[in-house]
Amino acid sequence: MRKIAIMTSKGGTGKTTTVINLAHCLALSGKRVLVIDCDSQANVSMAFDVKPQKGLAELITTGDVDIVKVRPNLFIVDSGGKRLVESELVLARQEDRETRLQRVLNRLVGCDFVICDCPPTINLININALNFCDQVIIPVSMDFFACEGARKTLSLIDEIRERIGHSVTVLGLLATFFDRRTRISQRTYDQLVEQYGQLVLATRIRINTQLKEAQEKYQTIFEFAPYSHGALDYFLLAKEVANGSNRIPIEVKD
Numbered sequence: 001m002r003k004i005a006i007m008t009s010k011g012g013t014g015k016t017t018t019v020i021n022l023a024h025c026l027a028l029s030g031k032r033v034l035v036i037d038c039d040s041q042a043n044v045s046m047a048f049d050v051k052p053q054k055g056l057a058e059l060i061t062t063g064d065v066d067i068v069k070v071r072p073n074l075f076i077v078d079s080g081g082k083r084l085v086e087s088e089l090v091l092a093r094q095e096d097r098e099t100r101l102q103r104v105l106n107r108l109v110g111c112d113f114v115i116c117d118c119p120p121t122i123n124l125i126n127i128n129a130l131n132f133c134d135q136v137i138i139p140v141s142m143d144f145f146a147c148e149g150a151r152k153t154l155s156l157i158d159e160i161r162e163r164i165g166h167s168v169t170v171l172g173l174l175a176t177f178f179d180r181r182t183r184i185s186q187r188t189y190d191q192l193v194e195q196y197g198q199l200v201l202a203t204r205i206r207i208n209t210q211l212k213e214a215q216e217k218y219q220t221i222f223e224f225a226p227y228s229h230g231a232l233d234y235f236l237l238a239k240e241v242a243n244g245s246n247r248i249p250i251e252v253k254d
């Protein structure tokens with residue numbers, strides 16, 4: 001079971017969009033995927049138009065949770081919205097405040113992937129997500145503030161490794177909102193590669209309005225516009241996450 005956090009301390013960089021579409025693409029490929037919404041904005045349950053009663057808020061306080069099947073092979077845990085903020089306050093007074101999620105989920109079985117959608121802050125829930133997950137994808141929306149957000153997230157990951165001794169690693173920095181028509185996108189991408197080298201994923205998620213429109217219809221991009229740039233980019237990301245490469249094999253037939 002691979003546990004991946006989608007995290008950066010900058011808001012609006014495409015974290016939730018990445019979680020939803022990456023998770024659905026992996027589910028379509030036959031993997032069993034659980035998405036855990038760690039953000040009190042509760043955008044994951046909104047995206048699938050479900051309202052579970054018990055979410056992450058209840059999971060970290062009572063150990064009880066509703067796991068909802070939203071598509072074949074795809075399951076979600078809602079954050080609990082405002083209740084998650086209240087649970088974080090309760091959690092802050094506990095001794096295992098930084099590792100509770102890992103403790104309550106240590107009996108989780110039956111999934112190939114667990115993907116956590118994280119809030120754009122450095123809070124206790126995010127520290128719990130980092131302690132639970134093995135790998136992190138950091139979306140960078142091709143601008144200066146997003147690069148700063150990535151830098152802060154990388155140093156938080158280092159801190160978790162050193163202070164708590166949990167061996168979470170960076171799966172990669174993911175270029176999002178990539179726009180070929182602007183020089184800033186290419187320049188920011190080149191700077192990221194210069195600074196972080198192999199840590200930058202080969203897949204780039206281009207700006208694609210259909211990704212936004214899909215959410216309005218409670219669909220993923222693979223349902224709303226399967227032949228769009230957005231669908232291709234998220235397919236390539238799923239391939240890169242699953243196999244370490246996003247190259248589509250070219251089959252030569254006689």
Ligand SMILES: Nc1ncnc2c1ncn2[C@@H]1O[C@H](COP(=O)(O)OP(=O)(O)OP(=O)(O)O)[C@@H](O)[C@H]1O
Pocket residue numbers: 010011012013014015016017018039041043118119120176177178205206207208209211212213215
């Ligand atoms: N590649 C893209 N092209 C066009 N629009 C996009 C793209 N990715 C995301 N969006 C849109 O941008 C907005 C922000 O995306 P999203 O909610 O995924 O970001 P986020 O990082 O999860 O935000 P937050 O930090 O608030 O949780 C949404 O309206 C989403 O539909």
Ligand SMILES: [Mg+2]
Pocket residue numbers: 015016017039041043117118
């Ligand atoms: Mg989000």
